Amino acid sequence: xxxxDYVQWLRQASPYINAHREGTFVVMLPGEGIEHPNFNNIIYxxxxxxxLGVRLVLVHGSRPQINKKTTEKQITxxxxxxxxxxxxxxxxxxxxxxxxxxxxxxxxxSMDLASSPMQGSRLRVTxxxxxxxxxxxxxxxxxxxxxxxxxxxxRKGIIRQLDERNIVLLSALGxxxxxxxxxxxxxxxxxxxxxxLQADKLILYGEQKGIFNEQGELIRELRPNxxxxxxxxxxxxxxxxxxxxxxxxxxxxxxxxxxxxxxENGALLAELxxxxxNGTLVAQEQFETIREATxxxxxxxxxxxxxxxxxxxxxxxxxxxxxxxINQFSVIEREGMIIAxxxxxxxxDSDSGELACLAVNPQYRHDGKGDLLLAxxxxxxxxxxxxxxxxxxxKTAHWFLERGFNPSxxxxxxxxxxxxxxxQRNSKVFEKVL
Numbered sequence: 080x081x082x083x084d085y086v087q088w089l090r091q092a093s094p095y096i097n098a099h100r101e102g103t104f105v106v107m108l109p110g111e112g113i114e115h116p117n118f119n120n121i122i123y124x125x126x127x128x129x130x131l132g133v134r135l136v137l138v139h140g141s142r143p144q145i146n147k148k149t150t151e152k153q154i155t156x157x158x159x160x161x162x163x164x165x166x167x168x169x170x171x172x173x174x175x176x177x178x179x180x181x182x183x184x185x186x187x188x189s190m191d192l193a194s195s196p197m198q199g200s201r202l203r204v205t206x207x208x209x210x211x212x213x214x215x216x217x218x219x220x221x222x223x224x225x226x227x228x229x230x231x232x233x234r235k236g237i238i239r240q241l242d243e244r245n246i247v248l249l250s251a252l253g254x255x256x257x258x259x260x261x262x263x264x265x266x267x268x269x270x271x272x273x274x275x276l277q278a279d280k281l282i283l284y285g286e287q288k289g290i291f292n293e294q295g296e297l298i299r300e301l302r303p304n305x306x307x308x309x310x311x312x313x314x315x316x317x318x319x320x321x322x323x324x325x326x327x328x329x330x331x332x333x334x335x336x337x338x339x340x341x342x343e344n345g346a347l348l349a350e351l352x353x354x355x356x357n358g359t360l361v362a363q364e365q366f367e368t369i370r371e372a373t374x375x376x377x378x379x380x381x382x383x384x385x386x387x388x389x390x391x392x393x394x395x396x397x398x399x400x401x402x403x404x405i406n407q408f409s410v411i412e413r414e415g416m417i418i419a420x421x422x423x424x425x426x427x428d429s430d431s432g433e434l435a436c437l438a439v440n441p442q443y444r445h446d447g448k449g450d451l452l453l454a455x456x457x458x459x460x461x462x463x464x465x466x467x468x469x470x471x472x473x474k475t476a477h478w479f480l481e482r483g484f485n486p487s488x489x490x491x492x493x494x495x496x497x498x499x500x501x502x503q504r505n506s507k508v509f510e511k512v513l
Contacts, residue, residue, distance in 0.1 A: 100132035102279035107269035109140035112341030140265035165225035212253025212261040227261025232275035289359030372408035379417030429493035471506035484509035
């Protein structure tokens with residue numbers, strides 16, 4: 080049986096496949112993600128990204144594995160302000176665990192499995208002393224010993240490996256110029272690496288799907304300057320740590336940071352290859368913008384309104400008409416796609432205007448896009464000293480009534496518009512005083 084849904088998904092994903100090719104992604108997977116049953120699927124997804132031309136730096140954590148090892152050796156863990164104090168005995172556990180995890184990653188990324196992204200991939204994984212560290216030192220009278228912080232990232236060395244089409248594997252270990260080893264935060268390593276590389280994306284895996292608001296709703300998009308209340312509210316929750324890393328990376332030049340779940344199969348692919356994503360996006364630029372249309376939007380407008388024209392909901396407009404009237408349109412653009420539009424036509428010899436061609440992509444009809452466009456059109460109308468806004472509709476009368484429009488008639492239309500009224504369509508007329 081032919082799967083048309085798969086074809087549709089592939090068509091929708093194709094712009095993102097092209098956009099991500101040759102992009103540099105830094106991906107952070109905490110130790111909890113390595114322990115999770117979904118780990119193999121995450122590896123497959125990463126290999127798929129590599130096969131699509133994405134340049135990958137993979138940073139892994141090791142907290143639960145270190146905890147297990149210290150328990151086995153009967154070492155009591157010590158913390159201060161949420162950070163592990165790494166004494167000599169603990170450091171021995173850390174280096175042992177990190178070495179074992181490195182072998183696991185190399186083995187997983189070396190598999191050649193039939194009917195999987197691994198088949199014939201022949202990946203090369205490289206790691207090394209790309210992270211220079213320094214001691215965290217003494218804080219509040221507490222000596223953190225071998226716990227450190229990132230001092231420098233070897234950008235040239237990592238870029239050289241990426242240019243060779245290698246996946247670069249980094250752990251939460253750093254090395255000092257004097258030969259010391261320091262235990263670092265994998266989130267800090269990932270953030271510092273993404274900033275130094277000026278990566279296209281920093282992808283942070285956590286247990287939860289992303290960042291949730293106080294009502295338990297997933298926040299799909301955040302600007303860096305909007306994040307502080309959420310970081311404060313989440314306090315010591317691990318999601319706050321992820322959000323803080325995502326925000327700091329964006330503030331220092333990383334284009335986008337994304338938080339996804341290591342629990343959900345395919346979360347990374349859904350986040351990267353769909354318009355709405357699957358987790359929380361932190362980005363400086365607008366993910367969704369409302370603006371006036373330009374001639375470059377003609378193709379997107381035609382794709383949006385054509386189904387409504389075929390259903391008789393909208394009046395047909397040829398490409399030539401759209402090109403001629405493009406300055407009348409406002410649009411909402413999401414990830415390069417026109418998802419909604421509306422037009423304002425001033426009516427000659429009057430102080431009235433007509434709202435026309437209001438259309439919203441079916442996937443977004445319950446997200447308030449129509450209200451956003453209506454507000455935009457009303458604002459534009461006031462700027463043009465239009466005092467009365469008319470609308471003619473055959474299907475959406477109640478929607479306009481709920482937004483302050485009143486029933487009207489053809490007789491109320493200004494002469495220039497009334498002369499063009501199509502009695503075969505028998506559209507209902509509504510008006511709103513601005």
